[in-house]
Amino acid sequence: MKENWPKLIFVTLVLSFFTFTFYLYTSTNFIYTKEYNRPIAQRGELIWQKYNCQSCHQMYGLGGYLGPDLTNIISAKGRSEAYVLALVQTGNTQMPSYNLTEDEKKELIEFLKSTDASGVSDPRSFKINLSGMITKNGK
Amino acid sequence: MESENKTGKYFLALALIMLILGLVFGVLAATNYIHPGYSKSWLNFSQLRPIHVSCIVFFILIGASGCVYSGLNFIAPNKIKKPISFIQLGLWLIAIFLILFAYLNSEFGGREYWEFPPKYSIIIAAAWLLFLINFIRVVIKIKKWPVYIWMWMTGIFFFLLTFSENYLWEFPYFREHFVKDMTIQWKVNGSLVGSWNQLVYGTAMFLMEKLTENKKGAKSNLAFRMYFLGLANLMFNWGHHIYTLPTENYIRYVSYIVSMTEWIFLARIIYMFRQTLNEAEKLSHHFPYRFLFASEIWVFLNLMLSLIMSIPAFNLYTHGTQITVAHAMGTTIGINSMILFGACFEFLRRNNSSILKPSKILNFFFWMTQISLFVFWITLIIIGINRGLWQMGPQTDSFSTMMANQSSLFEIFVIAGILLMIAMIAIAVALLNTFFRDTFLKAKVN
Numbered sequence: 001m002k003e004n005w006p007k008l009i010f011v012t013l014v015l016s017f018f019t020f021t022f023y024l025y026t027s028t029n030f031i032y033t034k035e036y037n038r039p040i041a042q043r044g045e046l047i048w049q050k051y052n053c054q055s056c057h058q059m060y061g062l063g064g065y066l067g068p069d070l071t072n073i074i075s076a077k078g079r080s081e082a083y084v085l086a087l088v089q090t091g092n093t094q095m096p097s098y099n100l101t102e103d104e105k106k107e108l109i110e111f112l113k114s115t116d117a118s119g120v121s122d123p124r125s126f127k128i129n130l131s132g133m134i135t136k137n138g139k
Numbered sequence: 140m141e142s143e144n145k146t147g148k149y150f151l152a153l154a155l156i157m158l159i160l161g162l163v164f165g166v167l168a169a170t171n172y173i174h175p176g177y178s179k180s181w182l183n184f185s186q187l188r189p190i191h192v193s194c195i196v197f198f199i200l201i202g203a204s205g206c207v208y209s210g211l212n213f214i215a216p217n218k219i220k221k222p223i224s225f226i227q228l229g230l231w232l233i234a235i236f237l238i239l240f241a242y243l244n245s246e247f248g249g250r251e252y253w254e255f256p257p258k259y260s261i262i263i264a265a266a267w268l269l270f271l272i273n274f275i276r277v278v279i280k281i282k283k284w285p286v287y288i289w290m291w292m293t294g295i296f297f298f299l300l301t302f303s304e305n306y307l308w309e310f311p312y313f314r315e316h317f318v319k320d321m322t323i324q325w326k327v328n329g330s331l332v333g334s335w336n337q338l339v340y341g342t343a344m345f346l347m348e349k350l351t352e353n354k355k356g357a358k359s360n361l362a363f364r365m366y367f368l369g370l371a372n373l374m375f376n377w378g379h380h381i382y383t384l385p386t387e388n389y390i391r392y393v394s395y396i397v398s399m400t401e402w403i404f405l406a407r408i409i410y411m412f413r414q415t416l417n418e419a420e421k422l423s424h425h426f427p428y429r430f431l432f433a434s435e436i437w438v439f440l441n442l443m444l445s446l447i448m449s450i451p452a453f454n455l456y457t458h459g460t461q462i463t464v465a466h467a468m469g470t471t472i473g474i475n476s477m478i479l480f481g482a483c484f485e486f487l488r489r490n491n492s493s494i495l496k497p498s499k500i501l502n503f504f505f506w507m508t509q510i511s512l513f514v515f516w517i518t519l520i521i522i523g524i525n526r527g528l529w530q531m532g533p534q535t536d537s538f539s540t541m542m543a544n545q546s547s548l549f550e551i552f553v554i555a556g557i558l559l560m561i562a563m564i565a566i567a568v569a570l571l572n573t574f575f576r577d578t579f580l581k582a583k584v585n
């Protein structure tokens with residue numbers, strides 16, 4: 001028995017890991033706050049990946065660091081769908097210009113709408129608690 | 140001696156070549172920070188970054204595989220099935236070739252750190268499956284595993300598992316809600332890094348056992364407790380990457396609590412520091428050990444940074460800033476690469492010959508690596524702090540103004556990066572030189 005304690009702990013950890021993973025996969029507690037077309041947005045995410053926008057841009061702070069976070073670009077002040085499409089078409093000093101098809105444009109925009117509808121990425125939207133934990137303002 | 144099993148050496152040599160490529164492309168990518176868009180017409184940042192990161196990831200994965208094979212060959216000489224390992228190596232070569240070719244053609248489709256077209260991941264998974272088979276064939280016959288065999292087993296198994304999980308997004312079900320999708324993605328990324336850390340840290344344990352000839356350490360209860368702490372972190376601490384995602388609170392709490400157990404690692408390093416220094420005194424003439432010692436210092440520095448970043452309140456400031464980059468590169472260079480270098484110095488020499496005594500010049504490059512890495516790391520942290528204060532402040536400056544204000548810091552970052560590249564390439568070339576002399580000129584020498 002004394003010999004076997006590593007095996008026991010190993011099995012316990014692995015089982016908890018799989019339980020946690022399964023729970024995460026099947027949990028449905030995620031909600032959207034705004035409207036958008038789900039299937040088109042799902043394809044849009046693949047467009048985002050196809051052109052590797054993530055190498056310079058972030059979603060919720062995750063991604064490359066050369067350009068700004070784009071989670072909420074669609075609803076940001078002074079920005080619009082047209083603005084995004086124009087910028088993607090022309091590029092800037094760092095950003096390449098992209099020749100998207102009409103379908104791709106629609107899908108990309110719908111994807112950006114879905115990220116916008118999924119929540120707010122600005123870290124200032126959190127409140128800091130005494131325990132060091134954070135909670136969303138207003139929740 | 141004739142049939143010396145060289146399997147591990149071939150993997151280590153390929154790993155070093157990937158390292159050299161990775162370093163060069165790192166500098167090419169970084170130069171975009173001080174000359175915006177300078178490379179846009181030939182290779183833009185969206186190509187350079189994935190080339191850099193993929194080469195580096197392959198360096199670590201292939202290097203760790205080489206270490207495991209070399210270690211196994213000491214534990215159970217000539218038990219590794221060569222045909223399996225050579226097919227594995229061949230698959231890696233094919234994958235590398237196809238992936239680099241895709242990047243050069245701006246073909247992406249994957250996700251962060253794995254931006255290449257997803258179909259190529261099958262080749263990597265196949266190579267890894269062969270590795271798992273080869274490994275199990277050997278270790279199954281070993282009784283009472285020392286902790287490093289547990290760690291290698293864990294690393295190989297969990298890599299395969301999480302690498303497959305890494306592609307679940309191919310099924311629309313997993314892309315139904317963006318936040319859930321991101322949650323799973325960063326669970327995967329955390330565990331993938333945890334898996335290769337098991338391989339690399341296991342190698343460090345193995346090397347220490349070999350160098351100090353203390354066979355008890357790797358079977359002690361303490362070693363196993365530390366292993367389980369590492370494993371728990373591999374499985375459950377990933378949430379500290381996504382504190383700011385609007386996920387459920389339990390995910391934050393689990394990772395916050397699990398991450399904080401890493402203080403135990405820190406305490407252990409401080410507690411053992413005396414012993415580490417004693418060892419250092421005894422073994423410092425030995426080049427492989429010197430790299431292991433350096434990695435311990437980097438573990439200490441990076442642990443302090445990680446612990447701060449893992450407190451959600453601080454994470455609001457550090458997340459999405461160059462502090463994350465400092466953390467990522469600080470650990471992969473300071474810890475993983477140092478251990479892999481140490482292992483290469485040990486494993487790439489022929490049967491105890493001492494070709495790689497620390498010559499003056501190698502010693503110089505060793506110190507150049509450490510010092511430039513320190514400057515590189517600190518500069519990234521400072522850039523990150525500035526950005527963190529900006530993102531939590533009123534943001535009166537625009538994003539591009541905030542970046543432009545830091546241009547002199549970015550210059551220091553790039554210069555330190557160039558020095559780091561030169562120093563690490565020099566060491567890698569010295570190691571490759573030994574390998575090639577040993578392998579291809581052997582017939583003439585003997």
Ligand code: HEM
Nearest residue numbers: 064065066165166168169195463464467468471472556560
């Ligand atoms: C062994 C050496 C190196 C390793 C292991 C390494 C590893 C990494 C890793 C893991 C990342 C991803 C970071 C993240 O997304 O948080 C990264 C990104 C990066 N690395 Fe390195 N790196 C190395 C050397 C260098 C050097 C010498 C330079 C040159 C200055 C460099 C420049 C960069 C840049 C510019 C990025 C992209 C950061 C961004 O998105 O803006 N790296 N590296």
